[in-house]
Amino acid sequence: MNALSIDIEVNEAHLRQQFEDCSDIVFRSFKLSDGAMLLLVYLDGLTHVQSVEDNILRPLLFNGLPQGEKPVPSLAERMKREWLPLANVQTVDSSDALVQHILRGSLGLLVNGEAAALIAQIPGFEERSIQEPKKEATLRGSKEGFVENLRTNTSLLRRRIIHEDLKMESFTIGSYTQTEVVLAYVKGLADENVLSEVRKKLGQIDMKGIIDSAYLEEWLEGSSYSIFSQIQNTERPDIVAASLLEGKVTLIANGSPFALILPITFWSGLQSADDYFERFVFVILTRAVRYAMTFISFALPAIYVALSTFHPEMVPANLMISIATARENSPFPTVIEVFIMMFIFDALQEAGVHLPNQLGPVGSIIGALVIGQAAVEAGIISTPIIIVISLTGIAAFTIPRYSATMPFRLTRYMILFITGFLGFVGFAYGIIFLLIHLVMLESFGTPFFRPVAPFDGRRIKDIFIRYPFWIKNGRNKKGGQQ
Amino acid sequence: MKRFFMLLCVLLMVTPCVSGCSDFVEPNQLAFVIGTAVDQVQDGSIEVSLQVVIPSQLQKGNSTNSESFIVISAKGRDVFEASQNIQRKIPRRLMTSHRILIAIGESYFQKNELNLLFDKLARDPSNTLRDVVILIKGGRAKDFLRLKHPMEYVTSLAASKEMNINGLQDFTSRQLVIDSLSQGTRPLVPVFKVEHKTVSSQKKSEGIPVFAGFAVLNKKLKPVGFLNDTECAGASWLAGKGMFQGITMPWKNGKGMLSFRLSRLDRSIRSVRGQDPKQVVLAIKAQAYLLENTASLDMTDMNTVIDVQKYMNAYIRKDLQATVNKVQKSGSDVFGIGEYLHRKHPIWWKRQRDEWDANFKTVQVTVKSDIQLRSVGVIGGELK
Numbered sequence: 001m002n003a004l005s006i007d008i009e010v011n012e013a014h015l016r017q018q019f020e021d022c023s024d025i026v027f028r029s030f031k032l033s034d035g036a037m038l039l040l041v042y043l044d045g046l047t048h049v050q051s052v053e054d055n056i057l058r059p060l061l062f063n064g065l066p067q068g069e070k071p072v073p074s075l076a077e078r079m080k081r082e083w084l085p086l087a088n089v090q091t092v093d094s095s096d097a098l099v100q101h102i103l104r105g106s107l108g109l110l111v112n113g114e115a116a117a118l119i120a121q122i123p124g125f126e127e128r129s130i131q132e133p134k135k136e137a138t139l140r141g142s143k144e145g146f147v148e149n150l151r152t153n154t155s156l157l158r159r160r161i162i163h164e165d166l167k168m169e170s171f172t173i174g175s176y177t178q179t180e181v182v183l184a185y186v187k188g189l190a191d192e193n194v195l196s197e198v199r200k201k202l203g204q205i206d207m208k209g210i211i212d213s214a215y216l217e218e219w220l221e222g223s224s225y226s227i228f229s230q231i232q233n234t235e236r237p238d239i240v241a242a243s244l245l246e247g248k249v250t251l252i253a254n255g256s257p258f259a260l261i262l263p264i265t266f267w268s269g270l271q272s273a274d275d276y277f278e279r280f281v282f283v284i285l286t287r288a289v290r291y292a293m294t295f296i297s298f299a300l301p302a303i304y305v306a307l308s309t310f311h312p313e314m315v316p317a318n319l320m321i322s323i324a325t326a327r328e329n330s331p332f333p334t335v336i337e338v339f340i341m342m343f344i345f346d347a348l349q350e351a352g353v354h355l356p357n358q359l360g361p362v363g364s365i366i367g368a369l370v371i372g373q374a375a376v377e378a379g380i381i382s383t384p385i386i387i388v389i390s391l392t393g394i395a396a397f398t399i400p401r402y403s404a405t406m407p408f409r410l411t412r413y414m415i416l417f418i419t420g421f422l423g424f425v426g427f428a429y430g431i432i433f434l435l436i437h438l439v440m441l442e443s444f445g446t447p448f449f450r451p452v453a454p455f456d457g458r459r460i461k462d463i464f465i466r467y468p469f470w471i472k473n474g475r476n477k478k479g480g481q482q
Numbered sequence: 483m484k485r486f487f488m489l490l491c492v493l494l495m496v497t498p499c500v501s502g503c504s505d506f507v508e509p510n511q512l513a514f515v516i517g518t519a520v521d522q523v524q525d526g527s528i529e530v531s532l533q534v535v536i537p538s539q540l541q542k543g544n545s546t547n548s549e550s551f552i553v554i555s556a557k558g559r560d561v562f563e564a565s566q567n568i569q570r571k572i573p574r575r576l577m578t579s580h581r582i583l584i585a586i587g588e589s590y591f592q593k594n595e596l597n598l599l600f601d602k603l604a605r606d607p608s609n610t611l612r613d614v615v616i617l618i619k620g621g622r623a624k625d626f627l628r629l630k631h632p633m634e635y636v637t638s639l640a641a642s643k644e645m646n647i648n649g650l651q652d653f654t655s656r657q658l659v660i661d662s663l664s665q666g667t668r669p670l671v672p673v674f675k676v677e678h679k680t681v682s683s684q685k686k687s688e689g690i691p692v693f694a695g696f697a698v699l700n701k702k703l704k705p706v707g708f709l710n711d712t713e714c715a716g717a718s719w720l721a722g723k724g725m726f727q728g729i730t731m732p733w734k735n736g737k738g739m740l741s742f743r744l745s746r747l748d749r750s751i752r753s754v755r756g757q758d759p760k761q762v763v764l765a766i767k768a769q770a771y772l773l774e775n776t777a778s779l780d781m782t783d784m785n786t787v788i789d790v791q792k793y794m795n796a797y798i799r800k801d802l803q804a805t806v807n808k809v810q811k812s813g814s815d816v817f818g819i820g821e822y823l824h825r826k827h828p829i830w831w832k833r834q835r836d837e838w839d840a841n842f843k844t845v846q847v848t849v850k851s852d853i854q855l856r857s858v859g860v861i862g863g864e865l866k
Contacts, residue, residue: 305506308509309506309507309508309509310505310506310507312507312509312512312577312579312580313577313579313580313608313610316580317514317516317580317581317582320509320514320580321514321535321537321540321580323509324509324510324512324514324535324537325537325538325540325541326541327508327509327510328509328510328537328538328541329510329538330508330510333506333508334506334508334509335506420506421505422505423505423506429494433491433494
């Protein structure tokens with residue numbers, strides 16, 4: 001804490017020293033008619049210059065002091081009270097605080113003879129406008145997505161939950177980035193234990209910087225080595241608002257368009273916002289498809305290997321002969337072939353993410369022609385395996401959240417590995433271990449596999465088929481208790 | 483706890499590697515057996531022939547002239563030994579789980595009781611028992627498997643499809659085992675013969691398998707009688723097994739014919755007045771649709787319709803009664819009347835069951851029919 005000096009020259013020298021080699025700092029000093037020395041300090045690009053000129057420079061320089069008022073002790077006090085037609089104005093008396101405010105885009109105004117500085121928040125930087133979230137597009141529902149600016153994001157939530165119990169606690173994390181993180185929850189709905197755990201963990205974070213909310217995710221998670229993420233991330237304010245109303249807690253970090261939601265369960269990764277926007281009868285079908293495909297996405301290659309090489313008697317005669325016909329000249333064992341294809345599929349997927357847009361078609365041509373056609377015609381890869389792997393790949397994309405597909409893409413390899421040795425026995429091992437892990441996992445005190453295990457009859461209404469809202473709330477439509 | 487769990491994981495990961503990594507068998511290391519034939523040979527042992535598909539011949543683009551299957555035979559004292567002898571002759575492991583058909587040659591079933599053969603079938607867990615069992619009349623079963631069918635790639639498939647399409651679904655070896663183990667039912671087994679007819683204009687046909695009726699087996703699974711292909715439809719209906727799909731009958735005055743399609747076939751057994759076990763009624767039910775009428779009958783007339791329905795019932799009843807009488811003479815209760823009486827009169831049954839084949843001959847079986855004429859066709863009257 002260095003207190004500001006009365007002498008403006010000293011203050012200026014001190015500030016200039018602090019902001020040495022910062023080319024974007026602006027110092028503007030001027031003298032009023034009554035001899036007062038003033039100094040404006042701001043960072044170019046973060047402060048709205050037009051507003052500074054209109055609201056501070058012009059009235060001071062051209063209009064002079066307003067008359068008819070009784071004298072006010074200090075110039076700074078006078079300016080704060082009367083001259084600055086700005087909403088958010090405050091006074092600081094330490095030079096550190098002044099620097100911090102200037103770094104966040106505020107305008108500092110120093111007056112000769114005052115040991116205090118006036119801070120005016122006139123932010124004016126370029127930012128992305130609110131757009132439709134690309135990663136979590138829905139057919140129906142809000143088209144708004146979070147942006148990088150924290151205040152815009154909190155305003156998106158405030159506009160959805162108009163209640164004073166929506167609390168937004170602020171934390172500053174990162175010794176260099178000084179990232180503002182907001183912990184949002186609805187008081188009375190959110191679990192106090194979860195809140196205190198999150199507060200405690202946020203306080204323990206010791207990093208130079210929080211670049212994205214993903215950094216927070218790793219610090220907060222209870223089981224860091226699990227393949228399942230215990231925190232959901234979303235770009236959609238409507239999902240966050242719905243989660244807040246379910247008693248969940250949200251973290252929004254400045255600079256990241258992804259809000260974190262916790263605690264979550266296994267099933268929240270398999271649910272899409274559209275499930276709640278479409279008619280519930282139809283959702284029964286889409287959910288059934290999604291769950292079946294989720295199973296396929298990690299189990300089908302293993303099932304194929306087990307059936308065709310360990311238990312061919314379980315396959316109907318004609319199908320087995322078709323498979324045998326297709327695999328007659330295959331040089332590799334089925335397991336190896338499936339491994340190769342899965343590897344190639346994941347390689348194509350990874351390449352697809354990094355390919356520049358202009359090269360996109362090249363990737364698909366090489367993928368389709370070389371792997372799809374040439375490999376089969378050359379007899380290196382058999383057709384049933386292409387079908388199995390493509391179906392598996394497609395199946396993973398039916399999972400609405402991208403980050404929820406990761407564990408299944410990983411499990412696919414593990415289960416295939418053990419099935420390749422032991423057949424269906426190995427498959428059973430794999431599934432049992434997966435289930436053991438899922439049942440043991442917790443997300444901030446919530447069992448990860450709830451409501452299936454531990455069973456919760458009330459909540460399970462929202463897992464396999466989505467009941468209409470009026471049944472879920474235990475009321476019939478006419479308002480009486482069921 | 484955590485350390486124990488980690489250790490367990492590691493151990494389980496190690497288990498597969500040390501337990502023999504080459505446990506899997508690729509499909510191209512397997513010989514898929516589609517059909518099995520059993521024949522008697524001179525010295526008293528049996529000859530087993532296996533029909534094995536050649537997958538590389540089924541691939542698209544291969545010339546159709548080459549055969550898509552091979553038949554390998556070997557002799558042995560029982561089925562297992564013969565199969566072992568076959569295994570020595572081929573480079574791939576025999577896979578009998580996908581077998582469609584078991585054919586038994588005439589030379590075998592005339593001399594031996596089939597229950598010896600089916601011991602292996604029912605005892606060996608690798609048999610799925612979904613295959614169809616047929617008898618081959620007038621020839622060796624091995625030659626039957628060797629036939630090349632003009633439509634299907636193996637004869638076994640052709641025979642089983644032929645039975646399926648004609649409504650004879652319930653003749654798997656599983657059903658045979660069930661029937662032979664129950665005391666009050668005797669199995670019916672389909673009989674096939676090879677018909678030498680030219681069906682292809684391209685080349686001379688070697689013959690195609692044709693369904694030729696049923697064999698009625700006794701308790702020891704030895705054939706005691708044969709039903710020809712007109713009787714067998716009725717017999718399978720009365721046995722509650724198959725579909726009786728159509729019937730053609732001459733009209734009363736002998737001029738013209740009537741043809742019906744029958745559906746919703748049903749059969750029930752009951753004893754008369756519920757008291758006398760020796761008097762049994764076989765009641766059959768069906769719905770008939772008139773499909774062809776060359777008897778110049780005006781079916782728009784309600785009286786004619788009633789007349790036709792009465793006549794059809796009487797005709798079918800007479801037909802089936804004749805079949806029942808023929809079966810009864812052989813003494814093999816293929817209809818499951820014994821099973822019904824077992825449940826209805828358990829105490830009486832205990833005295834009967836040991837000589838049921840003889841006692842069955844003395845039971846008075848009456849056929850009753852309730853066939854509804856549902857439709858007279860699109861044109862009610864006849865075309866003028």
